[in-house]
Amino acid sequence: MPGPPGGLMGHLKHFNTLAVGHHKTVCQWARVYGGVFRVRLTNVNMVIVSDPLLVHSIIGRSTELEKSTSVFYDQFNVLAHEEEKSNLFTSKTDDWWRLIRKGLSPAFSANNLRKGFPEVQAVTNHVMSAMRKARGAPLPLEKAALCVTLDVIGRVGFQKDFGATASFEAVIEGKAPPPSGAGSSSWMDWANRVSEELGLKLNASGVAHSDFRMRMRALLEEVKARGDPKADDQSIAGLLLKLRDPKTGKKLSDDRLAAEFAVVYQGGTETTSLTTTWAIFMITQHPEVERKVLAELDAHGLLVTPARPNPRSLEWDDLGKLTYTNNCIKESMRMLPALTGTNRMADQDIMLGGYLIPRNTMIWCNLNALFSSPDVWHEPDKYIPERWETSGAEYVQTTDGKAATTGVSVQVNATGDVHAASEAAELLQDTEKENEHRVKRFIPFSIGPRDCIGQNLARVNYQTTVPMLLSQFSFKLAEEMGGYQGIRDAETIGVMPFTVRPAHGLKRLWLPRLECTGMLALRPAKGFQMHCTPRSQLAEGQAVAPS
Numbered sequence: 001m002p003g004p005p006g007g008l009m010g011h012l013k014h015f016n017t018l019a020v021g022h023h024k025t026v027c028q029w030a031r032v033y034g035g036v037f038r039v040r041l042t043n044v045n046m047v048i049v050s051d052p053l054l055v056h057s058i059i060g061r062s063t064e065l066e067k068s069t070s071v072f073y074d075q076f077n078v079l080a081h082e083e084e085k086s087n088l089f090t091s092k093t094d095d096w097w098r099l100i101r102k103g104l105s106p107a108f109s110a111n112n113l114r115k116g117f118p119e120v121q122a123v124t125n126h127v128m129s130a131m132r133k134a135r136g137a138p139l140p141l142e143k144a145a146l147c148v149t150l151d152v153i154g155r156v157g158f159q160k161d162f163g164a165t166a167s168f169e170a171v172i173e174g175k176a177p178p179p180s181g182a183g184s185s186s187w188m189d190w191a192n193r194v195s196e197e198l199g200l201k202l203n204a205s206g207v208a209h210s211d212f213r214m215r216m217r218a219l220l221e222e223v224k225a226r227g228d229p230k231a232d233d234q235s236i237a238g239l240l241l242k243l244r245d246p247k248t249g250k251k252l253s254d255d256r257l258a259a260e261f262a263v264v265y266q267g268g269t270e271t272t273s274l275t276t277t278w279a280i281f282m283i284t285q286h287p288e289v290e291r292k293v294l295a296e297l298d299a300h301g302l303l304v305t306p307a308r309p310n311p312r313s314l315e316w317d318d319l320g321k322l323t324y325t326n327n328c329i330k331e332s333m334r335m336l337p338a339l340t341g342t343n344r345m346a347d348q349d350i351m352l353g354g355y356l357i358p359r360n361t362m363i364w365c366n367l368n369a370l371f372s373s374p375d376v377w378h379e380p381d382k383y384i385p386e387r388w389e390t391s392g393a394e395y396v397q398t399t400d401g402k403a404a405t406t407g408v409s410v411q412v413n414a415t416g417d418v419h420a421a422s423e424a425a426e427l428l429q430d431t432e433k434e435n436e437h438r439v440k441r442f443i444p445f446s447i448g449p450r451d452c453i454g455q456n457l458a459r460v461n462y463q464t465t466v467p468m469l470l471s472q473f474s475f476k477l478a479e480e481m482g483g484y485q486g487i488r489d490a491e492t493i494g495v496m497p498f499t500v501r502p503a504h505g506l507k508r509l510w511l512p513r514l515e516c517t518g519m520l521a522l523r524p525a526k527g528f529q530m531h532c533t534p535r536s537q538l539a540e541g542q543a544v545a546p547s
């Protein structure tokens with residue numbers, strides 16, 4: 001099997017999570033060595049797979065290969081619970097996993113999320129009110145998005161207001177210590193620690209681990225103190241508390257419940273908030289794209305304009321109608337997937353793409369490499385939201401889609417998008433059943449039995465927060481961020497081993513669309529110098545209301 005030359009330690013140095021940009025190395029390797037190649041991390045052999053058909057064969061429909069807990073997923077276990085090593089995210093696909101997965105699913109049904117939608121609106125409104133108070137001062141966008149998501153999951157999933165957005169506001173108003181202030185116990189501080197310190201010192205920072213676990217345990221106690229959940233309670237907490245072992249009739253142990261609460265947070269917070277952050281970053285860095293987004297918001301009466309200073313609120317029914325904005329989010333998820341991969345372990349010798357994979361080889365299905373492969377996408381390095389306007393754009397063209405689970409090498413048309421376009425008419429006729437046999441090239445939430453259980457909640461979150469923020473604010477990167485390239489050059493992997501995030505944050509200038517008369521190129525926490533720029537000077541080249 002092909003693969004890059006490695007040293008004594010194999011390719012370990014390329015996977016240093018402190019290093020900026022190592023995920024890009026893997027994407028480059030995939031371009032050189034193909035959709036399946038080998039690397040070695042000291043004595044651990046790993047195969048990196050980005051060929052879409054092979055990815056399907058590994059995770060698509062089968063649970064034959066289990067997650068590779070030893071190296072990657074152990075980090076989730078450590079954070080979830082001191083002793084309880086089983087949880088929905090990392091466990092084998094066993095009976096307990098089935099019980100919890102099935103039991104928890106109603107929490108993410110459209111019906112239930114529709115009920116939770118006002119909470120998503122309220123939390124986003126809260127963070128926007130906080131942003132207005134900053135009056136253009138540069139603030140960390142990814143932290144604002146993180147606070148939104150923390151509160152969304154808290155309110156929708158646990159009927160608990162963690163007050164992350166309130167803490168964010170308090171920091172802006174100077175009523176609370178800045179995010180990284182020593183001794184602060186606010187949720188903002190926790191959010192900050194989760195996203196930064198914990199991410200960089202995942203194994204070393206025992207204090208941060210125990211702090212997180214303590215909060216999850218306290219949440220469990222609070223939820224239990226409310227009494228038995230009602231029969232119609234479809235919150236994450238309620239559903240988990242109602243679960244019973246079919247064999248013994250016993251409830252889940254407190255340890256298991258605390259671990260499940262924790263993995264919901266681990267799986268849901270950074271992923272969703274980074275998706276929001278990257279989407280706003282990519283949209284506002286592409287003026288033509290931003291103009292079209294604003295035109296769409298305007299057409300739906302959602303944009304603040306001089307003629308419409310108080311636009312109507314975004315409603316549930318709008319979520320599916322903002323197609324261009326949603327395509328922009330999809331496109332940023334393709335280029336900057338919040339979760340870059342999923343791992344499996346070959347527990348026996350297997351054949352993959354014509355190669356013999358020896359037992360105990362780790363298999364990394366690398367979504368980042370799949371989403372940026374020129375064999376699969378037309379101009380993959382370009383931000384082209386319009387590519388999603390083609391029906392069936394999520395699928396690849398294979399010579400035999402039905403071979404998706406057999407492990408044969410995929411035949412992808414060199415101009416994936418163009419080919420998909422010629423298929424559009426055919427695809428429109430596709431029934432769900434026919435689509436079952438098609439191979440997807442866009443799977444940010446993974447696929448198959450172990451795909452993301454929280455994807456609908458994530459969608460409701462970012463499809464609400466992104467248009468709401470863009471309709472009220474104009475965004476401009478703070479100068480010190482080094483522009484588009486500065487941010488892209490500083491991408492790194494975040495708290496979860498596979499989340500792509502900007503190494504130095506996305507510090508941006510938030511300008512309420514109508515109210516702001518100046519901008520402060522100052523991040524108060526660090527005491528930067530202040531620049532004030534009249535809004536009139538920003539209009540040129542900066543997205544403003546199309547009207």
Ligand code: HEM
Binds near residue numbers: 089339342343444452
């Ligand atoms: C944009 C946001 C999100 C992305 C991109 C994302 C992506 C993923 C991916 C790729 C997986 C498979 C991981 C693997 O196989 O290693 C996964 C699993 C999972 N996600 Fe998400 N996720 C997101 C949001 C959420 C949210 C909001 C929640 C919960 C509230 C959540 C909870 C989980 C859980 C519990 C699993 C494990 C499911 C299982 O194995 O049965 N995720 N997610």
